[in-house]
Amino acid sequence: MVKVLVRVGDEFAKAGVENMLGGGEQLRLIPDGHSATPDVIVVVVDGVVDRGTFALLRHYQRDNGPATRVVLVADRFRAEDLLVAIECGVAALLSRSELREGTLAAAVLAVSRGAALMPYRLQGILLDQIAQLRQQVLAPAGLTLFGFETRERDVLRLISEGYQTDEIAEKLTYSEGTVKNVLYGLMNRLRLNTRSQAVAYAMRAGVI
Secondary structure, eight states: OEEEEEEESSHHHHHHHHHHHTTSSSEEEEOTTOSSOOSEEEEEEEEEOOHHHHHHHHHHHHHHOTTOEEEEEEEEOOGGGHHHHHHTTEEEEEEGGGOOTTHHHHHHHHHHTTOOBOOHHHHHHHHHHHHHHIIIIIGGGTBOTTSOBHHHHHHHHHHHTTOOHHHHHHHHTOOHHHHHHHHHHHHHHHTOOSHHHHHHHHHHTTOO
16 A cells, blocks of 8 residues: 655645545555655646745655655646756656546556656756766766765776785775775775675676
8 A cells, every 4th residue: 555645735636636546445645744654745736846846845855754755746847957856756757737537646656666757858858967967076076876986986896806905906006005995985884894795786786
């Protein structure tokens, strides 16, 4: 049973949205302020998504935790706000004009299972924005999209290839102490116990 919180400014419109969601056996609507933590929050905006919308989403994140996913329904959405929306937990973007019987419930169920939904035109824009973030912000700071420093990635790559600490230091022109400090900082941050765990973590993340 997926617990769903609905947030719509207009009570009449809210009743309509809840009616769209309330007919199935897989969804359970909970009121605002309920002790149960929602799995999905449905936020319906009249007009364009703005700063007030994101402030509301951040409020729900603080109250319910970052794992709660959001289905955001609006008349218009600005492409430049995509990364902010994702940061606020938005996993699905729907147009109010596209809402039909069953479509909203299907989106909520899909999001609760880990899916992400957004118009095709926004998917391409999002990929471009992520590429710009990597090139203009992360790379100059020596970081990757997964939060690894460039030198952490380089050290882990060489460990995965079987090199020892002294050999890694020679290849990267670091001191052995620097190599050890890089590993210690990484493993401490990610709460890993061994080099093998660090390599496995990086491989799962696609860093090496």
